[in-house]
Amino acid sequence: MWRPLVFGLVVHGVFGMLAVSMMRWALPWWWQKARVRRAIKVTPVVGIAAMALWMLSMALGLGMLAYVAASVSAVIALTELALVLTLPLARALGRLGGGQRLDAQPAPEPSQEDEPSAQVVAQVPEQTAAAAPQPSPRPATDAPTARQAPPVAGLTRRQWIMQGAASAIPLTIGTTAVAGVAAGSELTSIRPMTFEWSDLPQELDGFKILHLSDIHIGFYIGLHQLEQLLERAEAHKPDLVLVTGDLSDDLDRLPDALNLISQLRAPHGAWASVGNHEYYRGIKRVLRSHERSEVPMLLDNATTLKIGGAKLCLAGADDPRRLRNDPGAFLSQTVQRSLRKRPEDAFTILMSHRPRGFDEAARQGVELTLAGHTHGGQLGWQGRSLLFPDQPERYMWGHFQKGQSQLYTSSGVGHWLPFRLGCPAEAPLITLSAQVPDATSDH
Numbered sequence: 544m545w546r547p548l549v550f551g552l553v554v555h556g557v558f559g560m561l562a563v564s565m566m567r568w569a570l571p572w573w574w575q576k577a578r579v580r581r582a583i584k585v586t587p588v589v590g591i592a593a594m595a596l597w598m599l600s601m602a603l604g605l606g607m608l609a610y611v612a613a614s615v616s617a618v619i620a621l622t623e624l625a626l627v628l629t630l631p632l633a634r635a636l637g638r639l640g641g642g643q644r645l646d647a648q649p650a651p652e653p654s655q656e657d658e659p660s661a662q663v664v665a666q667v668p669e670q671t672a673a674a675a676p677q678p679s680p681r682p683a684t685d686a687p688t689a690r691q692a693p694p695v696a697g698l699t700r701r702q703w704i705m706q707g708a709a710s711a712i713p714l715t716i717g718t719t720a721v722a723g724v725a726a727g728s729e730l731t732s733i734r735p736m737t738f739e740w741s742d743l744p745q746e747l748d749g750f751k752i753l754h755l756s757d758i759h760i761g762f763y764i765g766l767h768q769l770e771q772l773l774e775r776a777e778a779h780k781p782d783l784v785l786v787t788g789d790l791s792d793d794l795d796r797l798p799d800a801l802n803l804i805s806q807l808r809a810p811h812g813a814w815a816s817v818g819n820h821e822y823y824r825g826i827k828r829v830l831r832s833h834e835r836s837e838v839p840m841l842l843d844n845a846t847t848l849k850i851g852g853a854k855l856c857l858a859g860a861d862d863p864r865r866l867r868n869d870p871g872a873f874l875s876q877t878v879q880r881s882l883r884k885r886p887e888d889a890f891t892i893l894m895s896h897r898p899r900g901f902d903e904a905a906r907q908g909v910e911l912t913l914a915g916h917t918h919g920g921q922l923g924w925q926g927r928s929l930l931f932p933d934q935p936e937r938y939m940w941g942h943f944q945k946g947q948s949q950l951y952t953s954s955g956v957g958h959w960l961p962f963r964l965g966c967p968a969e970a971p972l973i974t975l976s977a978q979v980p981d982a983t984s985d986h
Contacts, residue, residue, distance in 0.1 A: 559587025756915030757955030788818020923966030
Protein backbone atom coordinates (compact mmCIF):
# COMPACT_ATOMS: atom_id res chain seq x y z
CA MET A 544 0.00 0.00 0.00
CA TRP A 545 2.94 2.34 0.54
CA ARG A 546 3.92 2.45 -3.15
CA PRO A 547 0.80 4.26 -4.42
CA LEU A 548 0.96 6.53 -1.39
CA VAL A 549 4.53 7.52 -2.24
CA PHE A 550 3.54 7.98 -5.88
CA GLY A 551 0.61 10.19 -4.83
CA LEU A 552 2.82 12.29 -2.59
CA VAL A 553 5.25 12.81 -5.46
CA VAL A 554 2.49 13.78 -7.89
CA HIS A 555 0.71 16.16 -5.53
CA GLY A 556 3.89 17.51 -3.93
CA VAL A 557 6.10 18.03 -6.96
CA PHE A 558 3.61 18.59 -9.76
CA GLY A 559 1.18 20.41 -7.48
CA MET A 560 3.71 22.98 -6.37
CA LEU A 561 5.03 23.28 -9.92
CA ALA A 562 1.50 23.95 -11.16
CA VAL A 563 1.05 26.64 -8.49
CA SER A 564 4.26 28.38 -9.55
CA MET A 565 3.40 28.14 -13.23
CA MET A 566 -0.10 29.50 -12.63
CA ARG A 567 1.40 32.64 -11.13
CA TRP A 568 3.73 32.96 -14.12
CA ALA A 569 1.22 32.14 -16.87
CA LEU A 570 -1.97 33.79 -15.58
CA PRO A 571 -0.94 36.78 -13.45
CA TRP A 572 -4.37 38.41 -13.73
CA TRP A 573 -5.82 35.37 -11.95
CA TRP A 574 -3.07 35.30 -9.37
CA GLN A 575 -3.89 38.88 -8.36
CA LYS A 576 -7.27 37.77 -7.01
CA ALA A 577 -6.87 36.81 -3.37
CA ARG A 578 -9.53 34.08 -3.34
CA VAL A 579 -8.18 32.44 -6.48
CA ARG A 580 -4.65 32.61 -5.14
CA ARG A 581 -5.62 30.93 -1.87
CA ALA A 582 -7.57 28.21 -3.69
CA ILE A 583 -4.64 27.43 -6.00
CA LYS A 584 -2.18 27.24 -3.10
CA VAL A 585 -4.31 24.88 -1.06
CA THR A 586 -5.02 22.45 -3.92
CA PRO A 587 -1.85 20.30 -3.52
CA VAL A 588 -2.50 20.06 0.21
CA VAL A 589 -6.04 18.80 -0.42
CA GLY A 590 -4.67 16.27 -2.92
CA ILE A 591 -2.17 14.89 -0.41
CA ALA A 592 -4.85 14.71 2.30
CA ALA A 593 -7.24 12.90 -0.07
CA MET A 594 -4.53 10.40 -1.00
CA ALA A 595 -3.76 9.67 2.67
CA LEU A 596 -7.47 9.31 3.47
CA TRP A 597 -7.88 6.96 0.52
CA MET A 598 -5.09 4.65 1.75
CA LEU A 599 -6.41 4.72 5.33
CA SER A 600 -9.96 3.95 4.19
CA MET A 601 -8.76 0.96 2.19
CA ALA A 602 -6.83 -0.38 5.18
CA LEU A 603 -9.95 -0.05 7.35
CA GLY A 604 -12.28 -1.51 4.71
CA LEU A 605 -14.32 1.70 4.34
CA GLY A 606 -15.24 1.26 0.68
CA MET A 607 -17.44 4.31 0.13
CA LEU A 608 -15.04 6.70 1.87
CA ALA A 609 -12.14 5.21 -0.11
CA TYR A 610 -14.08 5.75 -3.35
CA VAL A 611 -14.76 9.43 -2.55
CA ALA A 612 -11.17 10.09 -1.46
CA ALA A 613 -9.79 8.31 -4.55
CA SER A 614 -12.01 10.36 -6.83
CA VAL A 615 -10.94 13.67 -5.24
CA SER A 616 -7.28 12.66 -5.38
CA ALA A 617 -7.57 11.60 -9.03
CA VAL A 618 -9.29 14.83 -10.10
CA ILE A 619 -6.62 16.95 -8.45
CA ALA A 620 -3.71 14.82 -9.72
CA LEU A 621 -4.97 14.85 -13.30
CA THR A 622 -5.54 18.60 -13.13
CA GLU A 623 -2.04 19.22 -11.77
CA LEU A 624 -0.37 17.09 -14.44
CA ALA A 625 -2.38 18.67 -17.24
CA LEU A 626 -1.69 22.20 -15.99
CA VAL A 627 2.06 21.61 -15.97
CA LEU A 628 1.83 20.55 -19.62
CA THR A 629 -0.54 23.27 -20.84
CA LEU A 630 0.22 26.41 -18.83
CA PRO A 631 3.11 27.36 -21.15
CA LEU A 632 0.51 27.53 -23.92
CA ALA A 633 -1.65 29.77 -21.74
CA ARG A 634 1.35 32.01 -21.15
CA ALA A 635 2.00 32.21 -24.89
CA LEU A 636 -1.62 33.09 -25.63
CA GLY A 637 -1.58 35.80 -23.00
CA ARG A 638 1.54 37.34 -24.49
CA LEU A 639 0.09 37.19 -28.00
CA GLY A 640 -2.52 39.69 -26.87
CA GLY A 641 0.22 42.30 -26.48
CA GLY A 642 -0.13 45.49 -24.48
CA GLN A 643 -0.95 45.60 -20.79
CA ARG A 644 -2.17 42.72 -18.71
CA LEU A 645 -5.53 42.72 -17.00
CA ASP A 646 -3.84 43.51 -13.73
CA ALA A 647 -1.79 46.41 -15.12
CA GLN A 648 -2.66 50.01 -14.41
CA PRO A 649 -1.64 52.93 -16.59
CA ALA A 650 1.01 55.23 -15.21
CA PRO A 651 -0.54 58.32 -13.56
CA GLU A 652 -0.24 61.55 -15.48
CA PRO A 653 1.91 64.14 -13.78
CA SER A 654 0.04 66.92 -12.01
CA GLN A 655 0.72 70.61 -12.27
CA GLU A 656 2.34 70.54 -8.85
CA ASP A 657 4.93 67.97 -9.97
CA GLU A 658 5.82 69.41 -13.35
CA PRO A 659 6.46 72.90 -14.62
CA SER A 660 3.99 74.28 -17.06
CA ALA A 661 4.62 73.43 -20.68
CA GLN A 662 3.98 77.05 -21.51
CA VAL A 663 7.25 78.86 -22.09
CA VAL A 664 7.52 82.46 -21.10
CA ALA A 665 10.06 84.52 -22.95
CA GLN A 666 12.57 86.22 -20.77
CA VAL A 667 12.54 90.00 -21.03
CA PRO A 668 14.68 92.67 -19.44
CA GLU A 669 14.00 93.19 -15.77
CA GLN A 670 12.74 96.67 -16.23
CA THR A 671 10.02 95.61 -18.72
CA ALA A 672 8.99 92.30 -17.05
CA ALA A 673 6.45 93.97 -14.81
CA ALA A 674 4.74 95.51 -17.79
CA ALA A 675 4.50 92.25 -19.69
CA PRO A 676 1.02 90.78 -19.82
CA GLN A 677 0.56 87.71 -17.58
CA PRO A 678 -0.85 84.53 -19.15
CA SER A 679 -4.32 83.64 -18.05
CA PRO A 680 -4.46 80.57 -15.76
CA ARG A 681 -5.45 77.19 -17.38
CA PRO A 682 -8.89 75.96 -16.44
CA ALA A 683 -8.86 73.45 -13.60
CA THR A 684 -10.57 70.83 -15.73
CA ASP A 685 -7.80 70.63 -18.34
CA ALA A 686 -5.67 68.15 -16.29
CA PRO A 687 -6.33 65.86 -13.35
CA THR A 688 -5.32 67.04 -9.93
CA ALA A 689 -3.24 65.00 -7.52
CA ARG A 690 -6.40 63.89 -5.73
CA GLN A 691 -8.14 62.61 -8.86
CA ALA A 692 -7.75 58.87 -9.77
CA PRO A 693 -6.09 58.30 -13.15
CA PRO A 694 -8.29 56.87 -15.86
CA VAL A 695 -8.19 53.08 -16.33
CA ALA A 696 -7.32 52.09 -19.85
CA GLY A 697 -9.52 49.40 -21.44
CA LEU A 698 -8.34 46.23 -23.18
CA THR A 699 -8.23 46.02 -26.92
CA ARG A 700 -10.34 43.36 -28.57
CA ARG A 701 -7.25 41.28 -29.33
CA GLN A 702 -6.07 41.46 -25.71
CA TRP A 703 -9.49 40.44 -24.46
CA ILE A 704 -9.68 37.42 -26.80
CA MET A 705 -6.17 36.17 -26.11
CA GLN A 706 -6.37 36.52 -22.35
CA GLY A 707 -9.79 34.89 -22.39
CA ALA A 708 -8.35 31.95 -24.35
CA ALA A 709 -5.48 31.67 -21.89
CA SER A 710 -7.88 31.67 -18.93
CA ALA A 711 -10.04 29.01 -20.58
CA ILE A 712 -7.23 26.43 -20.51
CA PRO A 713 -7.19 25.71 -16.74
CA LEU A 714 -10.98 25.93 -16.59
CA THR A 715 -11.30 23.36 -19.39
CA ILE A 716 -8.75 21.07 -17.75
CA GLY A 717 -10.55 21.12 -14.42
CA THR A 718 -13.94 20.46 -16.01
CA THR A 719 -12.53 17.61 -18.12
CA ALA A 720 -10.89 16.00 -15.09
CA VAL A 721 -14.18 16.02 -13.17
CA ALA A 722 -16.11 14.65 -16.16
CA GLY A 723 -13.53 11.91 -16.79
CA VAL A 724 -13.45 10.75 -13.18
CA ALA A 725 -17.25 10.72 -13.08
CA ALA A 726 -17.33 8.57 -16.25
CA GLY A 727 -14.63 6.29 -14.86
CA SER A 728 -16.76 5.67 -11.78
CA GLU A 729 -19.75 4.37 -13.74
CA LEU A 730 -20.75 0.71 -13.67
CA THR A 731 -18.91 -1.56 -16.07
CA SER A 732 -21.01 -2.03 -19.19
CA ILE A 733 -21.89 -5.57 -20.28
CA ARG A 734 -21.78 -5.10 -24.06
CA PRO A 735 -23.53 -7.75 -26.16
CA MET A 736 -21.97 -8.21 -29.61
CA THR A 737 -22.21 -10.85 -32.32
CA PHE A 738 -19.39 -12.15 -34.53
CA GLU A 739 -20.09 -14.23 -37.61
CA TRP A 740 -18.22 -17.02 -39.44
CA SER A 741 -19.34 -18.76 -42.59
CA ASP A 742 -17.95 -22.14 -41.44
CA LEU A 743 -18.95 -21.99 -37.76
CA PRO A 744 -20.00 -25.46 -36.50
CA GLN A 745 -23.72 -25.65 -35.92
CA GLU A 746 -23.24 -26.61 -32.27
CA LEU A 747 -21.46 -23.29 -31.64
CA ASP A 748 -24.11 -21.12 -33.26
CA GLY A 749 -25.41 -18.87 -30.46
CA PHE A 750 -22.55 -19.79 -28.08
CA LYS A 751 -22.00 -16.92 -25.57
CA ILE A 752 -18.62 -15.88 -24.15
CA LEU A 753 -18.20 -13.42 -21.28
CA HIS A 754 -14.88 -11.67 -21.83
CA LEU A 755 -13.26 -10.21 -18.70
CA SER A 756 -9.98 -8.32 -19.03
CA ASP A 757 -7.86 -5.96 -16.95
CA ILE A 758 -10.03 -6.09 -13.85
CA HIS A 759 -7.14 -4.87 -11.68
CA ILE A 760 -8.59 -5.80 -8.31
CA GLY A 761 -6.92 -3.40 -5.89
CA PHE A 762 -7.01 0.35 -5.49
CA TYR A 763 -9.98 1.26 -7.70
CA ILE A 764 -11.86 -2.00 -8.20
CA GLY A 765 -12.77 -4.18 -5.22
CA LEU A 766 -14.27 -7.61 -4.83
CA HIS A 767 -17.66 -6.04 -4.25
CA GLN A 768 -17.63 -4.39 -7.66
CA LEU A 769 -16.55 -7.65 -9.30
CA GLU A 770 -19.35 -9.52 -7.54
CA GLN A 771 -21.91 -6.97 -8.73
CA LEU A 772 -20.64 -7.27 -12.31
CA LEU A 773 -20.85 -11.06 -12.26
CA GLU A 774 -24.37 -10.93 -10.83
CA ARG A 775 -25.46 -8.74 -13.75
CA ALA A 776 -23.62 -10.95 -16.22
CA GLU A 777 -25.33 -14.09 -14.90
CA ALA A 778 -28.65 -12.83 -16.26
CA HIS A 779 -27.19 -13.12 -19.79
CA LYS A 780 -26.40 -16.84 -19.22
CA PRO A 781 -22.91 -17.00 -20.76
CA ASP A 782 -21.70 -20.45 -21.81
CA LEU A 783 -18.05 -19.68 -21.12
CA VAL A 784 -15.99 -17.09 -19.20
CA LEU A 785 -12.56 -16.06 -20.47
CA VAL A 786 -10.21 -13.79 -18.49
CA THR A 787 -7.40 -12.24 -20.55
CA GLY A 788 -4.93 -11.11 -17.90
CA ASP A 789 -4.35 -8.45 -15.23
CA LEU A 790 -7.00 -9.89 -12.94
CA SER A 791 -5.72 -8.65 -9.57
CA ASP A 792 -3.07 -6.21 -8.38
CA ASP A 793 -3.62 -7.43 -4.82
CA LEU A 794 -2.59 -11.09 -4.66
CA ASP A 795 -4.14 -11.48 -1.20
CA ARG A 796 -7.53 -10.99 -2.87
CA LEU A 797 -6.80 -13.08 -5.98
CA PRO A 798 -8.18 -16.37 -4.54
CA ASP A 799 -11.44 -14.64 -3.63
CA ALA A 800 -11.67 -13.07 -7.09
CA LEU A 801 -11.16 -16.46 -8.74
CA ASN A 802 -13.81 -17.96 -6.47
CA LEU A 803 -16.31 -15.28 -7.48
CA ILE A 804 -15.66 -15.93 -11.18
CA SER A 805 -16.06 -19.68 -10.78
CA GLN A 806 -19.38 -19.16 -8.94
CA LEU A 807 -20.88 -17.80 -12.15
CA ARG A 808 -21.23 -21.48 -13.09
CA ALA A 809 -21.00 -21.06 -16.83
CA PRO A 810 -21.71 -24.48 -18.41
CA HIS A 811 -18.22 -24.73 -19.88
CA GLY A 812 -16.37 -23.06 -17.04
CA ALA A 813 -13.93 -20.17 -16.78
CA TRP A 814 -10.38 -20.02 -18.13
CA ALA A 815 -7.64 -17.41 -17.90
CA SER A 816 -4.49 -16.23 -19.63
CA VAL A 817 -1.59 -14.27 -18.21
CA GLY A 818 -1.00 -10.52 -18.40
CA ASN A 819 1.94 -8.30 -17.57
CA HIS A 820 0.62 -7.52 -14.09
CA GLU A 821 0.66 -11.20 -13.16
CA TYR A 822 4.44 -11.00 -13.63
CA TYR A 823 4.74 -7.67 -11.85
CA ARG A 824 2.92 -8.97 -8.77
CA GLY A 825 4.54 -12.42 -8.66
CA ILE A 826 3.87 -15.05 -11.32
CA LYS A 827 4.63 -18.06 -9.11
CA ARG A 828 2.08 -17.04 -6.53
CA VAL A 829 -0.45 -16.24 -9.27
CA LEU A 830 -0.04 -19.70 -10.83
CA ARG A 831 -0.46 -21.39 -7.43
CA SER A 832 -3.71 -19.49 -6.85
CA HIS A 833 -5.06 -20.59 -10.23
CA GLU A 834 -4.04 -24.21 -9.61
CA ARG A 835 -6.07 -24.22 -6.41
CA SER A 836 -9.08 -22.62 -8.07
CA GLU A 837 -11.65 -23.62 -10.66
CA VAL A 838 -10.23 -21.09 -13.14
CA PRO A 839 -7.26 -22.78 -14.86
CA MET A 840 -4.47 -20.65 -16.32
CA LEU A 841 -3.50 -21.41 -19.92
CA LEU A 842 0.11 -20.29 -20.33
CA ASP A 843 1.67 -21.25 -23.66
CA ASN A 844 -0.86 -24.02 -23.64
CA ALA A 845 -4.28 -25.04 -24.95
CA THR A 846 -7.24 -27.21 -24.03
CA THR A 847 -10.07 -28.55 -26.15
CA LEU A 848 -13.72 -28.59 -25.09
CA LYS A 849 -16.39 -30.79 -26.62
CA ILE A 850 -19.52 -28.81 -27.47
CA GLY A 851 -21.91 -31.41 -28.77
CA GLY A 852 -20.15 -32.80 -31.82
CA ALA A 853 -17.93 -29.72 -32.23
CA LYS A 854 -14.49 -29.07 -30.84
CA LEU A 855 -13.68 -25.72 -29.23
CA CYS A 856 -9.96 -25.11 -28.65
CA LEU A 857 -8.97 -22.53 -26.02
CA ALA A 858 -5.37 -21.31 -26.13
CA GLY A 859 -3.48 -18.89 -23.89
CA ALA A 860 -0.42 -16.89 -24.96
CA ASP A 861 2.37 -15.63 -22.72
CA ASP A 862 3.12 -11.94 -22.12
CA PRO A 863 6.42 -10.15 -22.85
CA ARG A 864 6.22 -8.64 -19.35
CA ARG A 865 8.28 -5.55 -20.11
CA LEU A 866 7.70 -2.58 -22.38
CA ARG A 867 9.38 -3.38 -25.67
CA ASN A 868 9.82 -1.35 -28.80
CA ASP A 869 8.67 -4.28 -30.92
CA PRO A 870 7.26 -7.33 -29.10
CA GLY A 871 6.28 -8.90 -32.43
CA ALA A 872 8.88 -11.69 -32.40
CA PHE A 873 8.05 -12.70 -28.83
CA LEU A 874 4.31 -12.71 -29.51
CA SER A 875 4.71 -14.76 -32.69
CA GLN A 876 6.64 -17.43 -30.80
CA THR A 877 4.26 -17.62 -27.85
CA VAL A 878 1.18 -17.83 -30.11
CA GLN A 879 2.81 -20.69 -32.02
CA ARG A 880 3.64 -22.52 -28.77
CA SER A 881 0.14 -22.08 -27.40
CA LEU A 882 -1.38 -23.66 -30.53
CA ARG A 883 0.72 -26.83 -30.57
CA LYS A 884 -2.10 -28.95 -29.14
CA ARG A 885 -4.81 -27.49 -31.37
CA PRO A 886 -6.85 -30.11 -33.23
CA GLU A 887 -7.05 -29.37 -36.94
CA ASP A 888 -10.85 -29.46 -37.00
CA ALA A 889 -11.39 -27.28 -33.92
CA PHE A 890 -12.81 -23.78 -33.76
CA THR A 891 -10.06 -21.90 -31.92
CA ILE A 892 -10.17 -19.00 -29.48
CA LEU A 893 -6.84 -17.46 -28.49
CA MET A 894 -6.46 -15.44 -25.31
CA SER A 895 -3.61 -12.98 -25.81
CA HIS A 896 -3.32 -10.17 -23.31
CA ARG A 897 -1.44 -8.12 -25.91
CA PRO A 898 -3.67 -7.43 -28.92
CA ARG A 899 -0.73 -7.51 -31.31
CA GLY A 900 -0.67 -11.27 -30.89
CA PHE A 901 -3.53 -11.14 -33.40
CA ASP A 902 -1.08 -10.78 -36.28
CA GLU A 903 0.38 -14.25 -35.71
CA ALA A 904 -3.02 -15.66 -34.75
CA ALA A 905 -4.42 -14.58 -38.13
CA ARG A 906 -1.49 -16.21 -39.90
CA GLN A 907 -2.21 -19.41 -37.96
CA GLY A 908 -5.88 -19.36 -38.92
CA VAL A 909 -7.22 -18.72 -35.40
CA GLU A 910 -10.90 -17.83 -35.70
CA LEU A 911 -11.19 -15.54 -32.65
CA THR A 912 -8.61 -13.69 -30.56
CA LEU A 913 -9.54 -11.94 -27.32
CA ALA A 914 -7.20 -9.31 -25.91
CA GLY A 915 -6.94 -6.41 -23.46
CA HIS A 916 -3.94 -4.58 -21.97
CA THR A 917 -4.51 -1.21 -23.68
CA HIS A 918 -7.63 -0.12 -21.76
CA GLY A 919 -8.45 1.60 -25.05
CA GLY A 920 -6.21 4.39 -23.81
CA GLN A 921 -9.27 5.29 -21.67
CA LEU A 922 -9.99 7.94 -24.29
CA GLY A 923 -12.25 7.09 -27.21
CA TRP A 924 -14.64 8.26 -29.87
CA GLN A 925 -17.33 6.19 -31.58
CA GLY A 926 -15.94 2.86 -30.43
CA ARG A 927 -12.29 3.56 -31.28
CA SER A 928 -9.40 4.75 -29.13
CA LEU A 929 -8.13 8.29 -29.57
CA LEU A 930 -4.60 7.04 -28.94
CA PHE A 931 -2.58 6.21 -32.04
CA PRO A 932 -5.45 6.84 -34.48
CA ASP A 933 -2.96 6.67 -37.35
CA GLN A 934 -1.71 3.21 -36.27
CA PRO A 935 -4.64 0.79 -36.49
CA GLU A 936 -2.22 -2.13 -36.29
CA ARG A 937 -1.92 -1.46 -32.57
CA TYR A 938 -5.53 -2.71 -32.19
CA MET A 939 -6.14 -0.36 -29.25
CA TRP A 940 -9.85 -0.99 -28.79
CA GLY A 941 -12.72 -2.68 -30.56
CA HIS A 942 -13.37 -5.26 -33.28
CA PHE A 943 -10.85 -6.03 -36.02
CA GLN A 944 -10.81 -8.63 -38.78
CA LYS A 945 -8.33 -10.24 -41.17
CA GLY A 946 -10.04 -12.69 -43.49
CA GLN A 947 -11.82 -15.24 -41.31
CA SER A 948 -9.77 -14.27 -38.22
CA GLN A 949 -11.36 -11.79 -35.85
CA LEU A 950 -10.10 -9.88 -32.81
CA TYR A 951 -11.78 -8.02 -30.01
CA THR A 952 -9.66 -5.78 -27.77
CA SER A 953 -11.53 -4.90 -24.61
CA SER A 954 -11.21 -1.51 -22.94
CA GLY A 955 -11.12 -3.43 -19.67
CA VAL A 956 -13.18 -3.74 -16.52
CA GLY A 957 -10.72 -1.72 -14.42
CA HIS A 958 -8.35 1.12 -15.14
CA TRP A 959 -5.00 2.71 -14.36
CA LEU A 960 -6.71 5.84 -13.01
CA PRO A 961 -10.48 6.27 -12.56
CA PHE A 962 -10.64 8.52 -15.60
CA ARG A 963 -12.38 7.68 -18.87
CA LEU A 964 -13.80 9.77 -21.68
CA GLY A 965 -15.66 8.11 -24.54
CA CYS A 966 -14.12 4.76 -23.63
CA PRO A 967 -16.25 3.15 -20.90
CA ALA A 968 -15.21 0.16 -18.84
CA GLU A 969 -16.71 -2.95 -20.42
CA ALA A 970 -17.23 -6.70 -20.17
CA PRO A 971 -18.01 -7.84 -23.74
CA LEU A 972 -20.60 -10.60 -24.13
CA ILE A 973 -19.69 -12.18 -27.46
CA THR A 974 -22.13 -14.43 -29.30
CA LEU A 975 -20.75 -16.72 -32.01
CA SER A 976 -23.01 -16.85 -35.06
CA ALA A 977 -23.11 -18.76 -38.32
CA GLN A 978 -23.08 -16.33 -41.20
CA VAL A 979 -26.31 -16.46 -43.14
CA PRO A 980 -25.75 -16.21 -46.92
CA ASP A 981 -27.21 -13.12 -48.53
CA ALA A 982 -30.28 -14.26 -50.48
CA THR A 983 -29.96 -11.30 -52.85
CA SER A 984 -26.39 -12.08 -53.88
CA ASP A 985 -25.61 -13.67 -57.25
CA HIS A 986 -24.73 -17.40 -57.27
